[in-house]
Amino acid sequence: MRAYTEYLTFNTPERTAFINITEQVNQALFKSSIKEGLCLVNAMHITASVFINDEEEGLKEDFKLWLEKLAPHGARYQHNATGEDNGHAHLKRTVMGREVMVAVTKGKLDFGPWEAIFYGEFDGQRPKRVLVKIIGE
Amino acid sequence: MRAYTEYLTFNTPERTAFINITEQVNQALFKSSIKEGLCLVNAMHITASVFINDEEEGLKEDFKLWLEKLAPHGARYQHNATGEDNGHAHLKRTVMGREVMVAVTKGKLDFGPWEAIFYGEFDGQRPKRVLVKIIGE
Amino acid sequence: MRAYTEYLTFNTPERTAFINITEQVNQALFKSSIKEGLCLVNAMHITASVFINDEEEGLKEDFKLWLEKLAPHGARYQHNATGEDNGHAHLKRTVMGREVMVAVTKGKLDFGPWEAIFYGEFDGQRPKRVLVKIIGE
Numbered sequence: 001m002r003a004y005t006e007y008l009t010f011n012t013p014e015r016t017a018f019i020n021i022t023e024q025v026n027q028a029l030f031k032s033s034i035k036e037g038l039c040l041v042n043a044m045h046i047t048a049s050v051f052i053n054d055e056e057e058g059l060k061e062d063f064k065l066w067l068e069k070l071a072p073h074g075a076r077y078q079h080n081a082t083g084e085d086n087g088h089a090h091l092k093r094t095v096m097g098r099e100v101m102v103a104v105t106k107g108k109l110d111f112g113p114w115e116a117i118f119y120g121e122f123d124g125q126r127p128k129r130v131l132v133k134i135i136g137e
Numbered sequence: 138m139r140a141y142t143e144y145l146t147f148n149t150p151e152r153t154a155f156i157n158i159t160e161q162v163n164q165a166l167f168k169s170s171i172k173e174g175l176c177l178v179n180a181m182h183i184t185a186s187v188f189i190n191d192e193e194e195g196l197k198e199d200f201k202l203w204l205e206k207l208a209p210h211g212a213r214y215q216h217n218a219t220g221e222d223n224g225h226a227h228l229k230r231t232v233m234g235r236e237v238m239v240a241v242t243k244g245k246l247d248f249g250p251w252e253a254i255f256y257g258e259f260d261g262q263r264p265k266r267v268l269v270k271i272i273g274e
Numbered sequence: 275m276r277a278y279t280e281y282l283t284f285n286t287p288e289r290t291a292f293i294n295i296t297e298q299v300n301q302a303l304f305k306s307s308i309k310e311g312l313c314l315v316n317a318m319h320i321t322a323s324v325f326i327n328d329e330e331e332g333l334k335e336d337f338k339l340w341l342e343k344l345a346p347h348g349a350r351y352q353h354n355a356t357g358e359d360n361g362h363a364h365l366k367r368t369v370m371g372r373e374v375m376v377a378v379t380k381g382k383l384d385f386g387p388w389e390a391i392f393y394g395e396f397d398g399q400r401p402k403r404v405l406v407k408i409i410g411e
Contacts, residue, residue: 001138001275001411003310005379006213036140037272038177040312040375044386046328052235058215062224063231066208071340078332082272087336090327094337098326099375101177101236103270105142110268112181131384133377135270135312135410137138138275173277175314175409189372190364191320195352199361203345238314238373240407242279247405249318262369273409274275 004032004134007044012124018060019119021050021130025098025102026109028132035107041117042099044129047089049096049120067092067122089122096120104136143269144181149261153221155197156256157216158267162239163246165269172244174273178254179236181266184226186233186257204229204259226259233257241273278306278408281318286398292334295324295404299376300383302406309381311410315391316373318403321363323370323394341366341396363396370372370394378410 006028010019016121025041028033041050053059072090100117117131143165146217147156162178178187190196207228214224237254240247280302284293299315315324327333344365351361374391377384393404 001311003379003410005310005384007378017344036142037138038175038270038312040377042375042377042390046326046386046388049230050185053231054216056216056219058218059224059227061215062228065230070344078335079328079330081332082330087333089334090333091340094325094327094370096231097234097371101179101238102243103142103177103179103268105140105270110142110270112183112266112268114183115181129386131377131386133312133379133384135310136140173279173409174275175312175407188368190368191353193353193356195355196361196364198352199365203365207344226410233368234371238316238375240279240314240316240405242277242407247279247407249320249403249405251320252318273277 001137002034006132008130009127011127012121015123015124016064017124020055020116021119022116025117025132029095029134032134034104034134034136037104037134039102039104040133042131044131047086047093047123048128049093050100051096051118051120052115054114055116057090067095070095075098086123092122138272139171141271145267147256148227148264148265149170149258152261153201154258154261156255157192159253162254162269168273169271171241171271172274174241174271176218176241177270179268184223184230184260185265186230187237187267188233188255188257189237189252191251192253194257204232207232223260229259275409275411276308280406282404283401284393286395286402287349289398290338291395291398294329294390294394296390299391299406303408305407308378308408308410311378311408313376313378314407318405321360321367322396322402323367324374325370325392325394326374326389328388329390341369344369360397366396
């Protein structure tokens with residue numbers, strides 16, 4: 001069994017952003033030389049997300065508006081009593097998820113036709129990391 | 138380490154459906170001959186879901202009504218400007234999740250008493266795939 | 275490849291509770307002697323959750339209030355026609371997630387600065403299990 005580990009860093013100019021990281025994960029897989037196995041991609045920060053959906057601009061706007069309705073930035077959060085103002089971002093990341101697992105088959109991410117991996121940032125403007133861990137043979 | 142890959146295809150007559158696929162995953166595990174490891178089951182389409190919950194009819198109806206409230210079919214979605222009308226389905230699948238990981242112990246899916254694996258379809262009436270990937274020994 | 279399996283049991287005095295289980299997972303990893311691999315932690319019951327977020331009291335209260343708004347205990351659920359009154363708990367667990375996957379790197383859970391693993395209980399007051407499965411080398 002082989003294991004490969006890589007850390008990606010993102011520092012978004014906006015507080016909320018969705019970044020397609022499929023190509024970076026593809027490159028990590030290529031470097032790993034793993035042909036059959038599993039690939040974990042997870043946000044290492046708790047106000048960010050890694051998820052799989054469609055590379056389509058309208059949909060990204062739909063996600064932002066929907067998340068703002070489910071967990072408004074301006075609502076009252078007890079977490080914000082710590083001096084933070086990112087209570088909403090912890091909830092938004094929970095809806096979108098922390099991580100994805102992708103099968104590795106014949107040396108490729110085994111994806112359906114529209115699957116793409118996104119980094120979802122809900123409290124950006126500072127460097128934050130994403131972990132790629134691949135195990136297999 | 139061994140790896141086993143199988144693709145299941147679903148074509149539901151309704152646009153929204155929940156299908157218990159536990160037995161199909163059990164059979165994939167049996168074919169794999171893997172005794173200890175991890176089993177990934179994921180939707181390969183981005184308007185569908187794989188999740189674990191209870192095989193109970195009332196609960197399935199609760200999920201449908203609840204998702205319709207969280208992401209109504211008839212709301213305005215920018216994604217639908219592409220000509221699609223499945224914006225809601227991308228959001229519903231996000232709530233339910235894309236994938237599950239199940240431990241394989243002594244040759245079996247290591248489940249609690251009520252756990253069952255479901256395929257969740259939110260934009261059906263066409264063939265869509267689910268991936269089963271098992272690695273271990 | 276090695277595999278390690280451990281079952282943790284929780285019996286919370288309250289129906290809703292969040293318990294930080296990071297140390298128990300750390301100890302399972304230590305016992306496994308695995309240095310590189312993947313660690314799955316999942317609820318084995320369908321009204322409970324395993325998730326990763328921040329060890330901060332205010333945030334835990336925010337989660338509880340938010341989940342109560344998304345899936346109120348007192349709303350009508352068809353699932354409750356079975357004699358249960360935990361319909362809400364199935365939905366809450368769905369929002370929070372069933373499982374987490376954590377990378378194992380150099381013998382440690384490969385975590386960002388604030389990541390902690392929580393057991394989320396939404397229908398407690400009875401013994402319920404969590405599975406820790408680690409594979410790697």
